[in-house]
Amino acid sequence: NPQPAVAEHSRSADEVLRTVWGYPEFRGQQRAIIEHVSTGGDALVLMPTGGGKSLCYQVPALMTSGVTIVISPLIALMHDQVQALEQLGVRAGYLNSSQSPEERRAVEAALLAGELKLCYLAPERLGSARTLLHRAPISLFAIDEAHCVAQWGHDFRPDYLGLYILAEEWPEVPRIALTATATVETREEIVRNLRLDSARVFVSSFDRPNIQYRIEPKQDAKRRLLRLIRDEHPGDAGIVYCLSRKSVEQTAEWLQSEGIPALPYHAGLSASMRSEHQFRFLREEGIVMCATIAFGMGIDKPDVRFVAHLDLPKSIEGYYQETGRAGRDGEPATAVLWYGLQDVVQQRRLIDEGEGDAQRKRAQGLHLDAMLALCETIGCRRVQLLQYFGQASEPCGNCDTCLTPPTSWDGTIPSQKLLSTVVRLDRERGQRFGAGRIIDILLGKTTEQSKRFHHETLSTFGIGTELSESAWRGVVRQLLAQGLLAVRGEYGVLEVSEAGWSVLRGERQVRLREELKQARGGSSPGRS
Numbered sequence: 321n322p323q324p325a326v327a328e329h330s331r332s333a334d335e336v337l338r339t340v341w342g343y344p345e346f347r348g349q350q351r352a353i354i355e356h357v358s359t360g361g362d363a364l365v366l367m368p369t370g371g372g373k374s375l376c377y378q379v380p381a382l383m384t385s386g387v388t389i390v391i392s393p394l395i396a397l398m399h400d401q402v403q404a405l406e407q408l409g410v411r412a413g414y415l416n417s418s419q420s421p422e423e424r425r426a427v428e429a430a431l432l433a434g435e436l437k438l439c440y441l442a443p444e445r446l447g448s449a450r451t452l453l454h455r456a457p458i459s460l461f462a463i464d465e466a467h468c469v470a471q472w473g474h475d476f477r478p479d480y481l482g483l484y485i486l487a488e489e490w491p492e493v494p495r496i497a498l499t500a501t502a503t504v505e506t507r508e509e510i511v512r513n514l515r516l517d518s519a520r521v522f523v524s525s526f527d528r529p530n531i532q533y534r535i536e537p538k539q540d541a542k543r544r545l546l547r548l549i550r551d552e553h554p555g556d557a558g559i560v561y562c563l564s565r566k567s568v569e570q571t572a573e574w575l576q577s578e579g580i581p582a583l584p585y586h587a588g589l590s591a592s593m594r595s596e597h598q599f600r601f602l603r604e605e606g607i608v609m610c611a612t613i614a615f616g617m618g619i620d621k622p623d624v625r626f627v628a629h630l631d632l633p634k635s636i637e638g639y640y641q642e643t644g645r646a647g648r649d650g651e652p653a654t655a656v657l658w659y660g661l662q663d664v665v666q667q668r669r670l671i672d673e674g675e676g677d678a679q680r681k682r683a684q685g686l687h688l689d690a691m692l693a694l695c696e697t698i699g700c701r702r703v704q705l706l707q708y709f710g711q712a713s714e715p716c717g718n719c720d721t722c723l724t725p726p727t728s729w730d731g732t733i734p735s736q737k738l739l740s741t742v743v744r745l746d747r748e749r750g751q752r753f754g755a756g757r758i759i760d761i762l763l764g765k766t767t768e769q770s771k772r773f774h775h776e777t778l779s780t781f782g783i784g785t786e787l788s789e790s791a792w793r794g795v796v797r798q799l800l801a802q803g804l805l806a807v808r809g810e811y812g813v814l815e816v817s818e819a820g821w822s823v824l825r826g827e828r829q830v831r832l833r834e835e836l837k838q839a840r841g842g843s844s845p846g847r848s
């Protein structure tokens with residue numbers, strides 16, 4: 321046993337950091353947090369991914385006698401986390417549903433005997449472990465990924481709601497809740513649901529200056545991805561996020577056929593394949609993981625050099641966590657998102673058709689709107705991101721909009737043409753259509769549908785030939801992002817919003833990103 325129990329009472333935070341981890345100094349607020357919890361205070365820690373949250377409870381665990389119970393949803397990683405601690409000479413264990421009864425009994429015995437310094441516990445095991453925990457010498461509860469308790473959040477785990485009993489049944493044991501998600505909304509839910517009213521809140525800067533953020537229109541996204549890998553990140557490890565399992569597999573296969581060592585990862589693959597792919601990603605050089613958002617939480621690989629999104633994330637919180645997996649080592653890294661009109665329509669449909677009541681859908685809609693506003697901003701991406709987390713900052717000089725500032729142009733007239741087409745179809749014909757049909761009308765395209773619905777006789781038929789099809793798709797995308805248009809239902813039909821009417825009445829100007837102006841009159845049929 322490399323951790324002599326006698327010395328533990330008196331070990332200072334610095335000594336633990338140096339002797340156990342071999343690190344010379346604490347980062348950011350780590351020291352203040354550790355001092356606070358090791359003297360019995362509750363804490364809520366908001367720190368970006370890669371900021372060093374684990375040490376905030378692992379160091380206190382070694383400073384005091386007794387065991388620190390770590391509640392974590394990351395069952396698949398518990399074994400690795402425990403192994404990593406044991407390699408440092410720290411006695412640790414875990415209790416989750418993946419264990420055999422014998423393994424579990426051994427951990428329980430060690431826990432009761434006071435032999436463990438840290439014990440990881442899956443939240444769904446809390447109920448059955450309650451009696452056991454009451455007999456163990458607990459010095460601290462750490463609640464990792466605490467945003468999982470937020471019901472409107474993107475990672476909600478119902479079992480987390482049961483964690484309030486820690487406050488009720490162990491009022492004398494300090495608790496530290498940690499998360500990389502920092503909106504005011506989520507923070508309030510954590511405090512409320514975990515009964516952390518008297519906790520001190522530690523908010524780190526959420527800036528990750530070494531990550532270059534880029535958000536580009538989804539035109540030929542696969543080719544752009546290949547160029548990103550070949551030209552900017554040859555041989556580098558990266559993650560490519562896709563929305564569906566199918567596109568994960570297709571993307572991985574396609575990259576493989578282009579000679580890139582890519583692997584798929586999603587919840588539909590067997591457990592053994594998932595852990596093999598995760599293992600290879602962590603241990604081998606230059607693996608490109610094509611994954612759904614099922615991949616990544618808790619993965620500590622410092623040298624991920626790029627994170628690419630082939631589909632639009634549901635929220636800024638999700639986007640920030642996913643991109644935050646790049647460049648944990650502080651070296652330059654790239655985060656690229658390609659998105660298009662189809663993404664907006666699809667996400668809106670997923671919300672409309674998804675589970676949950678009106679309140680939940682409204683919350684999801686607001687998350688999507690904030691994500692769209694980030695995509696369409698002509699200001700610094702980082703300023704907008706940090707603002708979302710309540711942190712003010714200066715333009716960064718290291719994002720696409722800072723590096724090549726997009727200018728905006730007056731898109732009021734094309735917007736009016738588009739909005740009035742939508743309104744006329746509805747008012748005069750009682751018809752509602754998706755973006756494709758509306759754009760065909762503006763371009764004056766004669767098709768089977770235009771004949772069937774007599775669209776040639778509409779006064780707006782063919783009034784939009786000054787823009788290309790892809791430019792019109794961009795206009796629709798931006799009008800959606802600005803809340804001037806709305807998209808509804810299974811078929812993604814367009815509707816003019818209240819704010820959109822003020823454009824039609826000439827009371828409001830519409831500024832559009834220059835990117836579209838360049839595409840004006842172009843002939844590219846690419847769907848964006």
Ligand code: ADP
Nearest residue numbers: 343345346347368369370371372373374375620
């Ligand atoms: P988070 O959980 O916040 O995403 P981790 O706790 O996994 O971050 O820490 C990220 C990386 O930074 C880890 O490899 C960790 O060992 C390292 N790290 C954390 N704190 C320090 C420190 N004070 N000095 C050196 N490295 C640190």
Ligand code: ZN
Nearest residue numbers: 700716719722
């Ligand atoms: Zn910037």
